Amino acid sequence: MSDVWAFGQDIGYVAGQPLTGFSVEAADGAIGHVERQEDTPGMQNLVVDTGVWKFGRSVLIPAGAVTAVDAGSQTVKLASSRDEIKAAPRFATDSETTDPAYLTEVGAYYLSLRQSH
Template sequence: MAIDDGSSTPDFPLWKFRTGTEFGDQADVIGYHVVGTDEEIGSVADFVDANDQPAFVVDTGAWVVGQRILLPAGAVESIDHAAREIRVDRTGTDIREAPPYEVSTGESEEYRNRLTHYYCDLYADHHEDHSPPG
């Protein structure tokens, strides 16, 4: 069973960077702040690229001690290296409610599929308000 890349819904590949959001050395983004449309979400703890599906491991810190989520590259709206900030086009609540990331299961096909479905549903529900550029 192949991993669903989210290319049918939303109208962009969830597991690929949007045009203009790519970055160079992945170690450079560790510690960057992740900011949603309404609040800071957390900070980048790691970057993973399993099966050519880049994503940020985000430590949400204050909400639940030690909770981390996996943020697909396609959810990133912009990266500001000067401010050390990654902006996403969803609210903090939207991101916090994603299936939690655990190192032991985070690279599994089943986890990636659950995460893909979560974000596809999220983008479908908010399509009119926050549709990302194609």
């Protein structure tokens, strides 16, 4: 899992697999569902609707933060905790999914989490 913007090997993800609607689970519980995904090589990510949290919002999750995809149960699992995901750089608008400065900030945040796990 060397690239934060690519799905890791052997996690159950098949290239091109639609994940929209899948439940998303942090290491310590559910955080929401996949609202949409970007599957462009080198820019793979998920926008997750965290409506299960009070004042739910969307968060951008780089594909490299995904540890498992279970097509049977339609679940995406992450290594990060709910608090770590809440502390991620805030996602506010769709334009941020192409903003290099924002993507650099998000990528660096999730890389630092990976090194601490």
